[in-house]
Amino acid sequence: xxKVLMGNHALSYGAKVSRAQVISAYPITPQTEVVELxxxxxxxxxxxxxxxxxxxxxxxxxxxxxxxxxxxxxxxATSAQxxxxxxxxxxxxxxARTPVVMGNINxxxxxxxxxxxxxxxxLSQRDTGWMQIYAQNNQEVLDSVIQAYKVAESLDLxxxxxxxxxxxxxxxxxxxxxxxxxxxxxxxxxERKYKIDPDEPxxxxxxxxxxxxxxxxxxxxxxxxxxLEKWEEAGEEFESIFGRKYGLLETYKVSxxxxxxxxxxxxxxTARNAVDRLREKGEKVGLLRIRVFRPFxxxxxxxxxxxxxxxxxxxxxxxxxxxxxxYQEIKAAMYNEEQKPPIFGVVTGLGGRDVSxxxxxxIYQDVIRREEPKSDIIWKGLKL
Amino acid sequence: xxxxxxxxxxxxxxVVAAKxxxxxxxxxxxxxxxxxxxxxxxxxxxxxxxxxxxDDVVYERSKxxxxxxIVVLDPxxxxxxxxxDGLKKGGWIIVNTTRKVEELGFDSSFRVATVAAKxxxxxxxxxxxxxxxxxxxxxxGVVKILKLCSLKSLLDAVREGxxxxxxxxxxxxxxxYKKTKV
Numbered sequence: 001x002x003k004v005l006m007g008n009h010a011l012s013y014g015a016k017v018s019r020a021q022v023i024s025a026y027p028i029t030p031q032t033e034v035v036e037l038x039x040x041x042x043x044x045x046x047x048x049x050x051x052x053x054x055x056x057x058x059x060x061x062x063x064x065x066x067x068x069x070x071x072x073x074x075x076x077a078t079s080a081q082x083x084x085x086x087x088x089x090x091x092x093x094x095x096a097r098t099p100v101v102m103g104n105i106n107x108x109x110x111x112x113x114x115x116x117x118x119x120x121x122x123l124s125q126r127d128t129g130w131m132q133i134y135a136q137n138n139q140e141v142l143d144s145v146i147q148a149y150k151v152a153e154s155l156d157l158x159x160x161x162x163x164x165x166x167x168x169x170x171x172x173x174x175x176x177x178x179x180x181x182x183x184x185x186x187x188x189x190x191e192r193k194y195k196i197d198p199d200e201p202x203x204x205x206x207x208x209x210x211x212x213x214x215x216x217x218x219x220x221x222x223x224x225x226x227x228l229e230k231w232e233e234a235g236e237e238f239e240s241i242f243g244r245k246y247g248l249l250e251t252y253k254v255s256x257x258x259x260x261x262x263x264x265x266x267x268x269x270t271a272r273n274a275v276d277r278l279r280e281k282g283e284k285v286g287l288l289r290i291r292v293f294r295p296f297x298x299x300x301x302x303x304x305x306x307x308x309x310x311x312x313x314x315x316x317x318x319x320x321x322x323x324x325x326x327y328q329e330i331k332a333a334m335y336n337e338e339q340k341p342p343i344f345g346v347v348t349g350l351g352g353r354d355v356s357x358x359x360x361x362x363i364y365q366d367v368i369r370r371e372e373p374k375s376d377i378i379w380k381g382l383k384l
Numbered sequence: 385x386x387x388x389x390x391x392x393x394x395x396x397x398x399v400v401a402a403k404x405x406x407x408x409x410x411x412x413x414x415x416x417x418x419x420x421x422x423x424x425x426x427x428x429x430x431x432x433x434x435x436x437x438x439d440d441v442v443y444e445r446s447k448x449x450x451x452x453x454i455v456v457l458d459p460x461x462x463x464x465x466x467x468x469d470g471l472k473k474g475g476w477i478i479v480n481t482t483r484k485v486e487e488l489g490f491d492s493s494f495r496v497a498t499v500a501a502k503x504x505x506x507x508x509x510x511x512x513x514x515x516x517x518x519x520x521x522x523x524x525g526v527v528k529i530l531k532l533c534s535l536k537s538l539l540d541a542v543r544e545g546x547x548x549x550x551x552x553x554x555x556x557x558x559x560x561y562k563k564t565k566v
Contacts, residue, residue: 003410004403004406004407004409004410004418006418060524090545115422116422136445137441137442137445139441140421164445165422167419167445168423168445170419170422171417171418171419171445172402172403172416172417173406173415173416173417173418173442174407174410174414174415174416186449266445267445269443269444269445270443270444270445270446273443273444312429349532352422354446354447356444356446356447356449357444358449359444359446
């Protein structure tokens with residue numbers, strides 16, 4: 001069924017068609033509508049799930065870790081300060097190997113207060129052991145929730161589906177809501193191997209000495225590595241059932257490109273128009289969109305970037321004291337390659353400042369004149 | 385791709401108007417993108433909403449700086465905010481007013497039309513004299529002038545998209561459509 005949905009409701013419908021069984025959340029702008037709709041669905045019986053009201057995001061995640069440990073499918077959503085407040089429990093979810101799926105609406109951190117988009121909230125959770133998927137439109141938001149359960153539950157790793165505040169969360173657009181039968185075909189019920197079961201008692205998460213802890217961390221890393229393939233497989237299977245294609249990355253006009261714009265989320269979506277308009281002017285430019293950020297598809301990125309002349313990474317985030325975070329990751333991935341392009345890092349759009357295709361064209365035209373990156377940050381749109 | 389910008393004041397249903405148009409166009413198979421100018425909305429303060437319409441996926445995700453057409457729900461905004469900013473030459477400016485087109489003072493490179501949306505809204509008791517809710521009452525005229533979709537698609541979207549007084553809103557949109565001369 002085709003419907004005009006805001007990004008927040010695309011998350012809610014994603015959880016609904018995935019048959020989430022326990023939902024726990026605490027509202028925060030701009031995430032609020034996600035759980036508002038889910039709580040209505042639970043109240044009306046349209047979604048057979050238990051909605052647990054809690055006093056904070058920390059408790060929301062704790063509730064889901066408990067529920068997931070019993071072997072049920074769980075969902076929550078948050079933004080910015082809410083995600084930061086959840087931080088301790090994010091580590092717990094990954095360490096306990098509970099495949100919780102969460103929506104995070106990228107919102108800039110306070111102070112000063114902001115409700116607009118920026119990626120620092122999710123990126124500062126980079127090392128918690130959560131998979132991270134950055135969506136570029138509301139269809140992808142909904143589809144990614146379904147795929148996230150598939151991958152998360154196959155490896156017992158939690159996953160975060162991430163969307164831009166307002167630019168997706170409050171933008172209403174055409175979305176195909178997949179039929180329940182098809183989703184059921186793609187996503188079977190969650191079966192947990194080691195679960196809390198009073199009839200078969202186990203200890204979970206107890207004190208683990210240095211003789212044993214190390215290997216558990218190794219196993220999380222191995223699962224992350226395996227997840228690279230799982231995301232590709234899930235994307236292919238999804239396409240065969242629903243007709244929409246997704247992978248770790250998305251490329252656009254890269255085959256003959258001399259330069260590539262590299263970005264994520266909605267800036268990458270807008271960059272597609274910039275590429276089209278630059279191509280009309282004869283520029284050999286293409287686009288690489290990073291969709292899955294954790295696990296980081298370094299090998300695939302190397303395969304695409306090693307043969308181009310220049311790479312321009314556009315970040316809507318900043319690692320204070322260093323540079324844009326995608327830029328750091330991409331540079332690190334390329335470092336040991338013999339053949340690699342100069343990589344330019346652009347920081348723009350912080351705190352939700354608008355980024356149009358015209359801005360991206362200007363970024364390209366600025367960078368293309370530069371011989372080599374003289375600093376780690378090229379600021380775009382900064383008013384001083 | 386068609387790009388529209390709507391100007392109104394908080395409480396007039398500007399954002400809902402963009403969403404209703406999006407619903408109507410989606411029902412006719414279009415890809416749409418409707419969004420408000422994200423901020424802290426207050427009753428009476430100037431607000432903007434945007435709408436993109438395309439036959440396939442819309443990739444641009446910025447605000448609309450060079451719209452094809454403009455809809456003005458509140459005529460007191462004229463001269464107060466930059467209504468015609470970035471409007472493409474030949475684009476329509478559709479204003480809720482009973483004043484004459486010539487009195488509105490827009491550049492002759494634009495096409496200007498008026499819809500008596502306030503009067504229609506009040507006839508169907510949508511809002512009050514001091515604070516009429518004119519969104520559905522202007523949409524009929526907008527759809528007719530811009531030939532965006534069928535009247536039926538619009539009315540279905542109105543019925544679905546307004547929170548209360550559904551049939552009154554449908555009648556207002558229908559009357560607006562019928563009274564608007566193209």
